[in-house]
Amino acid sequence: MRSRDPTASPLLTDLYQLTMLQAYWASGMNETAAFELFVRSLPPGRNFLLAAGLETVADYLLGLRFADDDLAWLASTGRFDAAFLDSLRDFRFSGDLDAMPEGTVAFADEPLLRVTAPLREAQFIETRVLNLVHFQTLVASKAARCVLAASGRPLVDFGLRRAHGGEAGLLSARASYLAGFAGTATVEAGRRFGIPIFGTMAHSFVQAHDDEATAFADFARAQPGNVTLLIDTYDTARAARKVMALAARGVPVQGVRIDSGDLAAHAREVRRILDEGGLASARIFASGNLDEERVAQLVASGAPIDAFGVGTRMNVSADAPFLDCAYKLVEYAGRPRRKRSEGKATWPGRKQVFRRFDASGTMAGDLLALESDAADGAPLLAPELRGGARVGPAPTLEAVRDRARAQMAALPPRLRALAAADPYPVEIAASLRALAAQIDAQTARQ
């Protein structure tokens, strides 16, 4: 028997969501609230974000409910009023979700999504919504850099083993695929999301055999049509010659993988051996501690590497393993709200991002404005849920991937570079500044 899915539990949240809910319930507060999720600042050296996670948020909201055993456990803690817990039996998400479609390029301060719902619903979902959007946007943004660095060479996600838990492995396969990776090694991600799956062999396969040539022959026999042989277990050049000997016996070999040492130097030597032996069609796959910087170096070196396996450093976004993001109340009961905590002040009101393009279709600047403002440019946030139901079918992951590709193609060239560039212009509308000043004046007495 499989255990119940802990990632689908409504208790996958912070305790304070439930204590606040009880307080709202006790005082009867449940007017319409609007919360927005945004990133306060880009990580050092990063030029853009790629929004991701929206569809998993919609699934979470549509599936949210408390089961009997959830409520029984909460009752057992002694922290909650029985009538309050009983009210949670009918708790559903009945509100609206507006969001940047997945694969949209985004910047600091821009809302990635807005939830508009009765206060208790909009508050309760904070933790898991952040958990889903933060991580997928983090990985998609990192993976997008790898894609730009690879200049068209395919990339495969190899990172499940060092991802932070199982869900991170699955969601990073999804986020990297939507950012332009060719696929993943994670089988469950193939089943769950329809992502192409890739795999070669491990060093242990070679080591378990008494000699490397037998290991290659055994593998090729068992996987006709899918023979990529790992050649760095002992001596890479010698192993490449064993691959040639196998091919000379008529065994088809599609490619080889190199996972250690000087990848560029090994790739050149192996390419020469393969070409001289008549295996020009065999592809060279490189992996091992790669990230966008290493991939860019290998591409720039002209190394004859056909594809890259990128794992840990992409899956954990090693240079920036978190984003400074928040989900903040911007309106309650028709009144805009603002937090003023030092260094963490937020823009009030329901907002929209308007994006302008130049004549060539390149992004020219964003305007962060009130939703009600009439502004030039394409609005980025679009309706996703209305009254707790989807406004249309969810896009396919392929469509999201296409969007990401088009969005990255529209980036100003300086922002497509790996190095930190002059920031993309995001202007704050005068209407928004005026509203913030007005609220500050009202709450100064606080």
Place this chain on the structure above:
Amino acid sequence: MRSRDPTASPLLTDLYQLTMLQAYWASGMNETAAFELFVRSLPPGRNFLLAAGLETVADYLLGLRFADDDLAWLASTGRFDAAFLDSLRDFRFSGDLDAMPEGTVAFADEPLLRVTAPLREAQFIETRVLNLVHFQTLVASKAARCVLAASGRPLVDFGLRRAHGGEAGLLSARASYLAGFAGTATVEAGRRFGIPIFGTMAHSFVQAHDDEATAFADFARAQPGNVTLLIDTYDTARAARKVMALAARGVPVQGVRIDSGDLAAHAREVRRILDEGGLASARIFASGNLDEERVAQLVASGAPIDAFGVGTRMNVSADAPFLDCAYKLVEYAGRPRRKRSEGKATWPGRKQVFRRFDASGTMAGDLLALESDAADGAPLLAPELRGGARVGPAPTLEAVRDRARAQMAALPPRLRALAAADPYPVEIAASLRALAAQIDAQTARQ
């Protein structure tokens, strides 16, 4: 209906595990293999690891099986032989697991666990075993530093929202608790693992009310006995005076939380206000971008902070978001094995770690030796599974936490400091060096 748990799927693995399995099946290879999981090097600035994840590995191994729909999906990929897939119906973990008990202090090159099983079983489990042990050891090791920095003040895990997915949130609550945290904000971790749960209120609770004093009063009324009020939404000192006014009306207030600005300065001012108003018993809780360095600074400053909420930077191990760990074949069919890839060579054979202590009970040095060696010191790897079954009941999480506390108390004082210290001595036994040389001589012809 909840979806099936993706983190319990046997397909939560790398594709190559299945392609290798098919090759082993086709050639009839299934002799006993031993694999060991170890960390190649400590992250920069780190002095020790705290082993964690073993119990979740045991649960994974004991529950491992392929369901009909798993096999049907694999068949649909067209990559597998039908008879091979059929053989997976009876696939179970029938082997042995030896491991450092959770909460054991560990170092580079030391096996955290060893799996000894028929080759196909021992190989197949690699990805998920690494995924579970890597992440929990990563977080426990980071959390241990926070515990040392806090010098006895309680710490609470606040990190679910920016953990890498839901399972990461749950497992980091578990790993930080076993390392000595007082508890977590994550409700599901409380249910699943019996960890104490803590919660206060969010800024949005204050913002949703028309004034802060009403927010405090509403919250206190709904949570008698559990009133910790967040006081930095607008002006921290003014909010502290509102807390005093509430207390003066006879409402019990257990504590306040400060989440922004100069935490030490705010804590001093708030402490003065609370003490002058007769609320000397109210505790001050601090949070906001904390990690072990910030906690140590706040403790050293003498700031009157009673407890810390530590989130993101602990849950993602921000300074070192991954460990360079591996799961490597060390023996097959009775013969020790070794990988020689450049920069990634491994020690062959089934190993044991023997730990010596000085007269005061302080750790004096480890010896990495062959399991069959007779060496001084306490052996660290202990039997956990034999023939696919537990050798005894799983320890409680409390017992694991006690072990971690005792282990950290036995660390040489220099290694308990946050700054990088002279490394702990881990000696490689002469027997092991000799075996490695012997294997290198045998495989030089490869």
